[in-house]
Amino acid sequence: MNKVNAALIQQRMHADYETNLRYSLEEIQTAANSGADLIVLCELHSHLYFCQEESTQYFSYAQSVPGPLTERLAAAAKSNNVIIVSTVFEKRTEGLYHNTAVVFDKDGSIAGIYRKMHIPDDPGYYEKYYFTSGDLGFNPIETSIGKLGVMVCWDQWFPEGARLMALAGAQILIYPSAIGWDPRDSSEEKNRQLHAWQTIQQSHAIANNLPLICTNRVGHEQDPSNQSAGINFWGQSFITDTMGKIVSQASSDEPETIQAAIDLTESEQTRQLWPYLRDRRIDAYGNITKRFIDET
Amino acid sequence: MNKVNAALIQQRMHADYETNLRYSLEEIQTAANSGADLIVLCELHSHLYFCQEESTQYFSYAQSVPGPLTERLAAAAKSNNVIIVSTVFEKRTEGLYHNTAVVFDKDGSIAGIYRKMHIPDDPGYYEKYYFTSGDLGFNPIETSIGKLGVMVCWDQWFPEGARLMALAGAQILIYPSAIGWDPRDSSEEKNRQLHAWQTIQQSHAIANNLPLICTNRVGHEQDPSNQSAGINFWGQSFITDTMGKIVSQASSDEPETIQAAIDLTESEQTRQLWPYLRDRRIDAYGNITKRFIDET
Secondary structure, eight states, rough: OOOOEEEEEEEOOOOOOHHHHHHHHHHHHOOOOOOEEEEETTTTTTTTOOOGGGGGGGGGGOOOSSHHHHHHHHHHHHHOEEEEEEEEEEETTTTEEEEEEEETTTTTTTEEEOOOSSSOOOOBBBBOOOHHOSSSSSEEEEEETTTEOOOGGGGGOOOHHHHHHHHHOOSSEEEEEEEEOOOTTHHHHHHHHHHHHHHHHHEEEEEEEHEEEEOOEEEOOTTTTOOOOOOEEEEEOEEETSSSOOOOOOOOOSOOEEEEEEEHHHHHHHHHHHHHHHHHOGGGGGGGGGSSSOOO | OOOOEEEEEEOOOOOHHHHEEEEEHHHHHHHHHHSSSEEEEOTTTTSSGGGGSSSSSGGGGGGGGSSSHHHHHHHHHHTTTOOEEEEEEEEEETTTEEEEEEOOOOSEEEEEEEEEESSSOOOTBBBHHHOOOSSOOOOEEEEEEEEEEEEEEEGOOHHHHHHHHHHHHOSSEEEEOOOOEEEEOOHHHHHHHHHHHHHHHHHHHHHHHEEEEEEOEEEEOOOOOOSSEEEEEEOOEEEEEEEEEEEOOSSSSSSSSEEEEETTHHHHHHHSSSSSSHHGGGGEEEEEEEOOOOOO
């Protein structure tokens, strides 16, 4: 199968879990009806972004995988005959939680999971409090439409993750995200951040000659602790080709489901024209596994 | 020293070595007179881009390092009291040649050299015929204004090189380049290539929170073998800040020397806001040194 009709669901989250999930499921059905075979949800698409504060109350949101949320999504994958990329606040055991992508194949089975490897921690994004770093490495998830290099949000800033996914055979890079602006920042600063976020992901497509899908949530979410002015999630979810060109992009302020055709044979053509994999200096990259190359 | 006045010389090359060198030296003097302390020349700035064909005649262009070319540049560095980043077709011994960046400190001494690690080979860019891959690794060159992460052209497509330079303490990423369009390509294809080239380099600035300088030659150069329509070197040399934003850019069709102030303290501020170095999963990056992660 060489053509993939990819859709992404850029979603505005609400306080009510059921409302969020129902919206996701409706959009999945609509996208499937218009021919999508791969549908990517935002990061942690069932909840407001609770990582704006550190509070034990939110651990009650976590679910096992498989669990109630994955069952609903599995049923949607099966009934709509689509691949779904979701993320779940995973409860692995009592006191051990991950930010986990779960991929469902068209038959409703779980094709694989990926546990977010790079965990951020910044004012407003207190993820290290909630999520233990993933321990499954950068392994593409094999599905009936191809190998998906699924990572999650903060991973998108690290070229190493994208490269490892590509080396392991990923055919599409996929980043469900939750990123936004501090409303108090200047519009110059906001543009700087948005530009950096797009650019770094486009670069993974370029460096690895792979198409890329990035979903983001949209809309303002208040900080329940009132420490900050909340987050304006900037939407602008996008899909690129194998040269990092954005072929489809959602709006900055509205929920939107967008679609693009991805030709999986394009990567090989691009790699023949831009043969980076041929020329990597693997004899000289060993120090990438160092924290810092200190002189002493 | 926290402020660096960086200049880059975007140059149109001619058949005559002396003409090219004289232009470089004049522009170095002019830039130094307007306050530059770091001046970056294009890749192989003394010659037409001879790699458009494979012919033994061009090996006569190669020089030892130190040698006649580096002596001229060393004198320019000293008399103008500037750092110069140059590249030389290096003859290391009979039959062994490199594409080598040579950095001169303000006193005219050679601060260090870097031998291009990734060597391209594509129609019109037959570099593997001329240059052996570098064997010095990705080591920043220490100068009186800071540590320079100097790489060369094709290196710019590989995130690993930029990362290794950053981990070894580079404070500025620098890529002398020679890249252009096949005049027969459509303007859409040309834009795609230019966009990818800018984006991948901006991404190295972003991923490593470092400023970046990229010089390119400009103008049409004929293919002496008449196999192709030659190359339209696209100029558009640029300087970015530590978030990958282009702060200064040269034209697409004219020689031009541009300048920008770089504040070396900005990297630390950016790293505190975007702490990628804190979160790299060095325990999980080992496979970066593999050619491909085969399943068997």
